[in-house]
Amino acid sequence: MIIVVWFVALVVSLAPQFGWKDPDYLDRINIQQRCMVSQDIGYQIFATCSTFYLPLLVILFLYWKIFKIARRRIRRRRAQRNAMLEHSRLKKPADDAAASAEPKKCEFLPE
Numbered sequence: 865m866i867i868v869v870w871f872v873a874l875v876v877s878l879a880p881q882f883g884w885k886d887p888d889y890l891d892r893i894n895i896q897q898r899c900m901v902s903q904d905i906g907y908q909i910f911a912t913c914s915t916f917y918l919p920l921l922v923i924l925f926l927y928w929k930i931f932k933i934a935r936r937r938i939r940r941r942r943a944q945r946n947a948m949l950e951h952s953r954l955k956k957p958a959d960d961a962a963a964s965a966e967p968k969k970c971e972f973l974p975e
Contacts, residue, residue: 876911880904 880889880902892898901911 872914876915879907879910884910
């Protein structure tokens, strides 16, 4: 993943040097002494999409997957906790004098 990021950055930054530039690019650099990004509309779209929109979509996709997994785990834990509480309510207390009539609390589950 890191190699892909560096490769995209390299392609975006070197594309104007290898010909993907507007006609006034060299004039701005050599004569006007102004360093500006290539104003070619195709390059601008490519650079914007590859350095902003594509990473945004990747991040949103990964966050969506993380959200789904977290939600599934929370639901599973909640169901396990409810099952344990229901099981402890249904379980009859022991006949000895030390046992109480109240259901016992599960110590290993978070509240």
